[in-house]
Amino acid sequence: MGVNVNLKLFMILLAACALASGAGAAASSTDAPSAAAPDAASPVISPGRYMTSVMPPLDHDMSARVEKALKNFPGLEAVQARADDSSIHFTVKANAQVRAAQIQKAVEKIDAGAVTTTPILEHSLTVAPGL
Numbered sequence: 001m002g003v004n005v006n007l008k009l010f011m012i013l014l015a016a017c018a019l020a021s022g023a024g025a026a027a028s029s030t031d032a033p034s035a036a037a038p039d040a041a042s043p044v045i046s047p048g049r050y051m052t053s054v055m056p057p058l059d060h061d062m063s064a065r066v067e068k069a070l071k072n073f074p075g076l077e078a079v080q081a082r083a084d085d086s087s088i089h090f091t092v093k094a095n096a097q098v099r100a101a102q103i104q105k106a107v108e109k110i111d112a113g114a115v116t117t118t119p120i121l122e123h124s125l126t127v128a129p130g131l
Contacts, residue, residue: 041101042099042100042101042102043099043100044097044098044099045092045098045099045100045119046092047091047092047093047094047095047096048091048092048121049078049089049090049091049121049122050089050090050091050092050119050120050121050122051087051088051089051090051119051120051122052087052088052103052116052117052118052119052120053085053086053087053088053116053117054066054081054086054087054088054107054114054115054116054117055086055114055115056111056113056114057083057086058081058082058083058086058087059083060083062081062083062110062111062114063081063082063083064081065110066081066088066106066107066110067079067080067081067088069106069107069109069110070088070090070103070106073098073102073103073106074096074098075092075093075096075097075098076090076091076092076093076096076098077090077091077093078090078091079091088103088107088116089122090103090119100116100118100119103116103119104116
């Protein structure tokens, strides 16, 4: 239990740092997520099963909207947004060109104040996009 609490605190701190560094900038005005206009500074996420935390915490309505939006996101599959721990779980398909900033922007379109942490491989404490 202590490891989960420490991990959650770590994820919250990462989200706060991302917000403070400007990762919470306003999303573009288009309605659909775009794989064609990635943030060049954001690394491509390698194929695999990932999770990211969302702050402020997701409620059930927002988690349903996030899940619906990301299920239509090019390159992602098996998307699950969970209100119980304010997380998003997803699989990046092989040969997909998904960037962490694109996921952040898709979530921002649903809630302009929302910030996601850098996605990490599930069952790992390693933040290693692009490997």
